[in-house]
Each structure stands twice: as structure tokens, then as C-alpha cells.
């Protein structure tokens with residue numbers, strides 16, 4: 010007899026059930042609650058975009074574009090890419106859908122993203138992010154609001170302890186040019202001590218050498234000139250406004266003058282919330298101001314700021330949420346009781362009572378399932394119950410049982 014082999018899942022993807030799925034759901038639910046407190050609306054954008062959307066906005070020299078994208082030709086010969094991040098797609102939509110009229114646009118989304126990376130704990134090829142953006146606001150108040158939102162989200166997830174907000178400025182265009190030239194000079198002078206990867210980056214993207222994880226690069230990167238010496242007066246004032254705002258809102262932060270974002274379009278504020286509880290995958294949330302991106306996509310100069318957080322990484326850090334449970338388990342005994350059970354179950358659910366039916370196996374098995382479900386009550390329906398037109402309501406917490414009419418039953422279970 011030939012056996013059919015079940016296809017294996019794709020490397021770096023995950024299937025979730027039980028605890029893992031509950032953790033994931035709790036992160037998303039909390040995000041949805043907190044974003045309402047901040048007046049952020051929901052947007053949905055496609056999982057798939059023309060490759061140019063990411064190549065243009067992220068820059069060809071970034072790891073994401075040069076090594077990690079899932080790009081392929083579709084059947085029409087078009088180069089398409091599974092989104093590796095949200096910002097580029099939302100910015101594309103901002104332009105093509107005429108969302109400019111809503112500026113400043115405060116929006117969130119969440120969903121799957123794809124990067125061809127080496128899978129390990131906290132790093133997957135299909136992963137998920139929470140994402141928040143403010144598009145069309147040049148004011149530091151937008152940066153402050155987003156940072157407060159991120160901070161409150163982490164608090165409400167109960168993971169603020171051990172997670173630190175690290176903050177930097179990347180300055181304005183003028184600052185960045187001057188700093189970039191100084192970095193190229195510094196790295197060129199120490200070229201023979203750098204890793205090959207950093208040598209390759211030297212001319213195109215010298216900022217990236219600063220956050221290199223290669224131990225060969227660290228001494229040179231650590232000795233590199235800091236941005237502060239090059240900050241223009243405008244850029245200095247902007248950073249000052251952001252940090253003062255965070256202090257006013259009681260959001261704790263620390264300066265990390267080495268923090269740069271991997272993507273080319275960042276200006277001014279750059280930040281990461283980091284933890285040492287996830288090994289090498291220590292960044293749970295990162296973002297910053299990306300004033301240059303929308304222009305890179307062919308739109309008008311549009312200031313914007315945003316952040317993204319890895320749902321899987323947050324889910325690993327939170328305490329296990331309260332297990333989900335139902336209020337009542339309906340137990341029909343015998344085929345004759347099933348229509349009555351189906352009728353009652355429909356009435357309960359329509360009345361807003363979480364309920365389920367245990368219909369497999371003998372009575373003992375059915376009661377066991379009721380106990381396992383975490384239900385507070387079991388409702389037993391057999392010949393007696395049908396004859397009396399009443400239900401046996403069993404309180405599973407204290408093992409008491411009473412006869413009740415249907416109206417009374419629904420009243421009790423609605424609580």
C-alpha cells in the first residue's frame with residue numbers, strides 16, 4: 010500500500026494552538042485596546058506589493074532588501090514581494106489612496122511579515138508585528154505620543170520591568186551628512202581592522218557599521234565620533250523637545266548615542282525598547298521618524314514617525330493570560346435530549362452566555378469534559394428533564410445541583 014507523505018511546514022513558519030495562541034491573542038487584544046485610548050484608527054494594507062515599494066523606500070543597501078526579501082515573479086512577469094515590514098506599504102497607500110487629506114493620519118495595523126532570515130528563538134521567516142504610524146506631522150509631539158503609546162502598551166502587557174526605552178537622534182539632513190562624512194573618515198582610517206561586510210558598507214551606508222554585531226567591528230564602532238558634535242541647532246532643539254515631552258509624560262528613557270536604525274529613511278528620533286530576557290533577539294519594539302520615505306516613493310515631502318513591535322517576542326515576555334473558559338457546558342443524555350440541548354445552547358449563546366455542548370462518550374466522559382473546559386456550570390438534559398420541562402443545573406465549583414426552569418436558567422447563567 011502506498012503511503013501519502015504529509016508536507017512539512019515551511020522552515021521559519023509557526024503553527025500555534027493553546028498557550029502560544031492565547032499569548033499571541035492577548036498581545037493583539039491589548040494593542041487594540043490601547044490604540045483606542047490614543048485615538049489611532051485601524052488600516053489594512055496588502056501582504057503583497059510591487060518589489061519597488063520596498064526597494065525604493067528601504068534602500069538597496071539594507072539587510073532587508075539585499076538579503077531577506079521574499080521576492081518572485083508572478084504569473085504576469087511582475088516582480089512582487091511579500092511585505093517585510095509595514096511602513097513602506099502604508100506610505101504607498103497614503104499616496105495612491107489619497108489619504109493625504111486625513112493628515113496627520115494616526116493609524117495602526119498588525120499582521121504577518123516575511124523575511125528570509127536564519128530561524129531561531131524570536132526570529133522567524135513568517136513573523137508578526139504590531140505597527141503604529143503618524144503620517145503628515147513634523148512636530149515632536151507626534152514622536153512623544155507614539156512613544157507614550159508604546160510605553161503604555163508594554164505596561165499594560167505587564168512587561169515594563171526589564172524593558173528599557175533607548176533613544177537617539179539621527180539629526181536632520183544637514184546633521185546626517187556631516188556625521189556621515191565624519192564616520193566615513195573614521196572607518197576609512199581603520200579600514201584594515203573592519204570586517205569585510207563593514208568594508209562593503211563603508212561608502213554606501215556607514216551608519217550601519219555602528220550597530221554591527223561582528224566582534225571585529227566593535228572596537229572601531231565604539232570609538233566612532235558621536236552625532237552630538239554634528240547636530241544642527243534645529244536638530245538639537247527637536248531632540249530636546251522630544252526628551253522634555255517624555256519627561257513630562259513620565260516615560261523613562263535612556264540615551265544610546267550608538268543607536269541607528271537599519272533603514273535609510275530615518276531622521277531625528279530613533280528608538281528601541283530592549284530587554285536582556287530574549288538573548289540575541291533583545292529588541293521588542295523599534296521605530297523612529299522617517300521624514301524622507303514618502304519622497305523616496307515619489308510623493309511630496311511628508312514628515313512621519315512610527316514604530317513596530319514583534320508580536321512573538323512580546324508574547325514570550327508576558328505572563329500566561331487567564332485561560333479562556335466558558336460559563337456552561339450542556340450535557341445531553343441520549344439522542345432524545347439532543348434537540349432540547351441544541352435549542353438551549355442556541356438560546357444561551359444568543360443571550361451572550363459562553364456555552365458549549367459535550368456530546369461524545371459516556372456520562373463520565375462528558376462530565377470530565379465539562380470539568381476540563383473550566384465551565385462554572387453543567388446543564389444536564391435527559392428523559393427526566395424533558396418530562397419535567399426543567400433542567401438539572403450543576404454548579405461545578407461546589408458540586409450542588411438544582412432544578413430550574415429555562416427562563417430561570419438563562420437568568421442565572423447571564424450572571
Ligand code: ATP
Nearest residue numbers: 124126131132133136292293294295317318319322
Ligand atoms: P533585529 O535586529 O532583531 O533583526 P530589526 O531591526 O530587523 O530587528 P525591525 O525591522 O525594526 O527589526 O522590526 C521591528 C520589530 O519586529 C523587531 O524589534 C522585532 O521585535 C520584530 N522582528 C523583526 N524581525 C523579526 C523576525 N525575523 N522574527 C520575529 N520578529 C522579528
Ligand code: MG
Nearest residue numbers: 072073126271
Ligand atoms: Mg533584522
